[in-house]
Amino acid sequence: MTNVKMTIKVARMAYDPDAYPAFAVTADLVVLTLREHALHALLVRRGGKPYAGRWALPGGFVQVDEDLEDAAYRELAEEAGVGRGDVVLEQLRTYGAPRRDPRMRVVTVAWLALGADLPDPRAGSDAADARWWRVADLLADPRRLAFDHAQILADGVERARAKLEYSTLATAFCPAEFTVGELRSVYEAVWGAALDPRNFHRKVTGAEGFLVETGERTTRGGGRPAMLHRAGAATALTPPILRPSP
Amino acid sequence: MTNVKMTIKVARMAYDPDAYPAFAVTADLVVLTLREHALHALLVRRGGKPYAGRWALPGGFVQVDEDLEDAAYRELAEEAGVGRGDVVLEQLRTYGAPRRDPRMRVVTVAWLALGADLPDPRAGSDAADARWWRVADLLADPRRLAFDHAQILADGVERARAKLEYSTLATAFCPAEFTVGELRSVYEAVWGAALDPRNFHRKVTGAEGFLVETGERTTRGGGRPAMLHRAGAATALTPPILRPSP
DNA sequence: ACAAAAGTGTTTGTGTTACACCCATGT
DNA sequence: ACATGGGTGTAACACAAACACTTTTGT
Structure with missing residues (x-):
């Protein structure tokens, strides 16, 4: 235009x-x-x-x-x-x-x-x-x-x-290597809602093909060192990660 | 064209x-x-x-x-x-x-x-x-x-x-009044998969706003008379009715 | 020592599956 | 009587929410 x-x-x-x-x-x-x-x-x-x-x-x-x-x-x-x-x-x-x-x-x-x-x-x-x-x-x-x-x-x-919710699209907002916490902050920013870090970690690492560990760790962001990941080959997310309802 | x-x-x-x-x-x-x-x-x-x-x-x-x-x-x-x-x-x-x-x-x-x-x-x-x-x-x-x-x-x-799966769109394939069995045959035809009639009935009647009973019954299709329903006001289906995986 | 974030375990409740079983009609 | 589809009950299991707890760093 x-x-x-x-x-x-x-x-x-x-x-x-x-x-x-x-x-x-x-x-x-x-x-x-x-x-x-x-x-x-x-x-x-x-x-x-x-x-x-x-x-x-x-x-x-x-x-x-x-x-x-x-x-x-x-x-x-x-x-x-x-x-x-x-x-x-x-x-x-x-x-x-x-x-x-x-x-x-x-x-x-x-x-x-x-x-x-x-x-x-x-x-x-x-x-x-x-x-x-x-x-x-x-x-x-x-x-x-x-x-x-x-x-x-x-x-x-x-x-x-x-x-x-039902696709691996969130990794598009992440750099090539990222932590689970960084991925969670993507979901939280897009949805405008806080998510439980513990449950999120389990869901996201359990979903087949979503994340692959690089073997490296980082301490950026502070706290205990976190595993770095890359986006996996999957595009569909099963089971999905649903938005909090209210 | x-x-x-x-x-x-x-x-x-x-x-x-x-x-x-x-x-x-x-x-x-x-x-x-x-x-x-x-x-x-x-x-x-x-x-x-x-x-x-x-x-x-x-x-x-x-x-x-x-x-x-x-x-x-x-x-x-x-x-x-x-x-x-x-x-x-x-x-x-x-x-x-x-x-x-x-x-x-x-x-x-x-x-x-x-x-x-x-x-x-x-x-x-x-x-x-x-x-x-x-x-x-x-x-x-x-x-x-x-x-x-x-x-x-x-x-x-x-x-x-x-x-x-996640919307009430299936009722678009049904006439104004229909039975749960007829709705199930819509899902089966579109998906090309058989669904358990008992579980389907429970899911579909339990989903809020999907179906409203008319109070009338019909025996078309044979067997025990079935309750007639109209499409409800909801467009989203919660919880969803998922396709069988294999 | 303490804060901060990562990650694991446990409990409790809800939804799904698979299937036994009963109900109400037509023939 | 029997076939046919409608509808309810229930046990086994998977998953999700909520939260206590341990781990590993920086300051």
Whole structure:
């Protein structure tokens, strides 16, 4: 939605413009990471109209010969300075209400990107003004966001929260090597709830394929040295780790 | 993909065709129902190229001023003779690989539609040739389907199977009033696995908000009269009813 | 010595499975 | 009488919550 420098190559496509309506298609991103033990999302400030000065999800037009997923990765690199290996990316949902962008008919394929220690976007970014926001603040004040991006953000956050339960997605928020306590703080930050360290440890080390011990220990974080782990091969988490109900 | 009678109204939209590429957007449907205790999907036969004679998911172009969900409901009515109240509809996923349609760049928003006793599509249908197929046969022989529709169908079936576990979606396959045994046969048909009738009964009647008794009984299906139920207000199913593992 | 975090053990309760058993109808 | 499906009871087991307790570091 912010990067409009590419040009159309309609001549390449054998299509009859009288046969069907033409849409613009964008790839927009809900990029989530943890900073200071809180869930943060990346937003870019809009320069021009509409919604000038408001904040929006990073994203932009999909190119004619570009796969949807490739477009998401490209925008991630251009607007967030984030490479393919730095995040886990999954398709979220597609938004296409007729007047969600007052300029024209835009269909937005939204993607969810999760990563650990993602960089401050000022460095090497396409977008002049971009920053991380606490997700809790954004959800509490949806007016800050342009278009229907508050809804997209809320859908992305809920997807992330739900997937922590029955998938191994939480490791996407961790560096290559991490302790069980660090993994627990991921769950606690995303869910906004405290978990019992003892029960969490048992569940997470018992789930097959979730974690593999490196053999090394660390004392970062203080206290007794903790075993370091890497993410295992499993993607599904059995049995699941459920959110506390109330 | 089959209905190409609408015309473009580009003049209505204030857009600059040099600023971004133009895409065609379609709404395609994975319509599932139960017939003869087996999961069936609706397909239409393609008349023209490409993939002439092959079978495809029902669907068509989204109109300029039309919401994506409205387009899905419209195609459902035009190609399947199914009204809004007859199905539960949810967005599945969006498919947009550059050459998935050799004619032009098409982005397809796929929808999952589940209903009970859906009509034979010959009556009152737009599509000349349309019929129900056993899902098991289609999944076993993906070549029968045009474009990437075998993948879309497989994604839709997997979504339906997964959602039966932790949502009340199964009632979408049932008529307004149904017995616990009929609901169980839904689970068995969608999952392709036998369930213990006694334990199923307990789980399903114990899950809060899933079923409400009508007070009436029926003897259809033989045996002792069974209580009739309607779908309750709940959408989430707690505790979930999990698929048998092996 | 003390704080802090890691990790283990135990108890108690809840949900699941497997299956015995009884109930109410049609033929 | 018997087959058929509806529905309840129960014992064995897995899992989760809550929490006492030990271990190993830094200060």
